[in-house]
Amino acid sequence: MSAPMIGTQDETTVARTRGALVALRAAYLAALTLSIATTGVPIASDRMLLWLVLGLVVFTPTAWGRLGPLALDWVPIVGLLLLYDLVRGLAAVPAASAHLWPQLRVDEWLFGGHVPSVWLQHALYHPGHPRWYDFATWAVYVTHFFALWVTLAVLWRLDHARFRRLAAMAVSLTVLGFITYAVFPAVPPWLAGDEGALPHVSRLVLGMWQHVGLHFATPLFENGGGFVNLVAAVPSLHAAYPLLLTLAFWRGTPRWVRAGLVAYTLAMAFALVYGGEHYVADVVVGWIYAAAVFAAGAWVQRAWARRRARRAEPSRRRPAVHTA
Secondary structure, eight states, rough: OOOHHHHHHHHHHHHHHHHHHHHHHHHHHHHHHHHHHHOOOOSSHHHHHHHHHHHHHOOGGGGGGHHHHHHHHHHHHHHHHHHHHHHHTTOOOGGGGSSSHHHHHHHHHHHTTOOHHHHHHHHHTTTOOOOOHHHHHHHHHHGGTHHHHHHHHHHHHHOOHHHHHHHHHHHHHHHHHHHHHHSOBBOOOOHHHHHTTSSSSOOHHHHHHHHHTTTGGGHHHTTTTTOOOTTOOOHHHHHHHHHHHHHHHHHHHHHHHHHHHHHHHHOOOHHHHHTSOOOOOHHHHHHHHHHHHHHHHHHHHHHHHHHHOOOOOOOOSSSOOOOO
């Protein structure tokens, strides 16, 4: 076979491969669009992760040769969060049986007898007439559903060692949160208002979903109603995840990145309190959980590194054997 014919066949193969890749990506985007149109924005962590992993496969051709490692890295995360979303509804209790006063009293103690969610909404919130900061609050809140997982997807491509460390911390933090929800069900501010323990507190974010016209996202915000746990308030994982990201990327990043991460962490805290989803006490407990998980992860990493160094040391000290 002549060289020109071989070259033509190679070009044809490349063209067909590119065409198939374009078609596959188009099919992925079409399926994602259809899913959003019919069942809502995939803000639930399990659905978000499923779409992210599929996106990694479709948009990263090099991942096709790494399907085994990809499955090993992501299937446990997806499976655990699927189980988490399923089981957390089983851990729910009626609001009357949940803890109402501890977190409320802490906020009153911190703020001179006032509850920040109440006075922030009294000063800033105008039902039916959202201001720019209401849109900003909604936007920041919604990032909870994808920021951590998108970050993990990027790390999986660019820095696999850091991916594994952050993934282990994220899963540990999520599991600890679920255990606490089961042991200490806690009433959030908006529900305390419904129960009469506080003046009325609106669920600002839920109202903003409806205001911006994304009505199909409302059932997802409620997790379909069947598996939702309305008293999963302490700790606030919404507050914990941004701090975990801040700690994970604090070293080795430019100052402006660190400043942005701190601003994001504080903005999420404000969105949670102003939006009526959490007390300041819930946020602080979430931060404590994130810091503890990060510290434990760093300790395990150092201990593992020391262990590997000790194992490698005898081989370095062993004298070489010379043969005649």
